[in-house]
Amino acid sequence: MPTRLEKAIFTTHPPTYSLLNRLRDRSRRLYESAADKHQRERKTAEYLLLSLTNCGRTWLRVMLGRAMQLAYGIESVNLHDLFAFSERNPNLPSIKPMHEKYGQFGNTYQQHKVILLVRDPRDALVSRYYQHQKILPPDLNQYVLAGEDLSAYIQFYNDWQNYQDTTQAFLCVRYEDLKRDTLEELSRVVDFLELAIPPAILAEAIDFAAFNNMKKLEAEGSPDVRAGVLQGHRSPAQRKVRKGKVGGYREDLSAEAIDFLDRTISRELNPIYGYSH
Numbered sequence: 563m564p565t566r567l568e569k570a571i572f573t574t575h576p577p578t579y580s581l582l583n584r585l586r587d588r589s590r591r592l593y594e595s596a597a598d599k600h601q602r603e604r605k606t607a608e609y610l611l612l613s614l615t616n617c618g619r620t621w622l623r624v625m626l627g628r629a630m631q632l633a634y635g636i637e638s639v640n641l642h643d644l645f646a647f648s649e650r651n652p653n654l655p656s657i658k659p660m661h662e663k664y665g666q667f668g669n670t671y672q673q674h675k676v677i678l679l680v681r682d683p684r685d686a687l688v689s690r691y692y693q694h695q696k697i698l699p700p701d702l703n704q705y706v707l708a709g710e711d712l713s714a715y716i717q718f719y720n721d722w723q724n725y726q727d728t729t730q731a732f733l734c735v736r737y738e739d740l741k742r743d744t745l746e747e748l749s750r751v752v753d754f755l756e757l758a759i760p761p762a763i764l765a766e767a768i769d770f771a772a773f774n775n776m777k778k779l780e781a782e783g784s785p786d787v788r789a790g791v792l793q794g795h796r797s798p799a800q801r802k803v804r805k806g807k808v809g810g811y812r813e814d815l816s817a818e819a820i821d822f823l824d825r826t827i828s829r830e831l832n833p834i835y836g837y838s839h
Contacts, residue, residue: 564652607658664721681737
């Protein structure tokens, strides 16, 4: 989280702050590993944006990054690296997006505000399979019926319903609601982050992160979205931006696998998410 001194320098003389920030970044690159950087950001972030894999986190990150870039005039920044925005402008919230199960870092969530992004586990599992099929069982239905990753999604969601009060503040966002009304849900996130971003800028950010443009960014690469997340060298079936469809799992799975997923979710997943029927 930015210090008062950093904010004061930025407010008094932005060029001086920018110079000091570049020197700090250069120094960190000399001694700080990727793991060290991750731990530092996770520990100091004001907000944690948490999800399991294949829940739309890349999409949300790009929308937020583009909105902050446009609203606050930040140039030459990796839109995907939300934490970097607070280092470029210390008046912006420090946001750490990550995959983290509850308790993975010793139940330290009382120090953070948490945005939990969830997606119907059935769609998330199918998306996960296609992206990582080289290391998963050779058959999609076999993978689903094994149930191991399904249990991980259910446990993750149930944990956060039980322990959300351990955070400073908590916001749950459903991928399906982002698809249904992207502007409304993105506005909820922006309000939670205490950012003042006009709806017109949010709409422009949404257009930038539209499905077809995200596919193009992944296929062709872009200086705006770096860090290897949208990896164009993958085959089309294995890319992160594949379908993005709500309920698309029914097009890919056998009747047996669908019935198994439906029954397990109805029996074990907290119904508050709306995925149990």
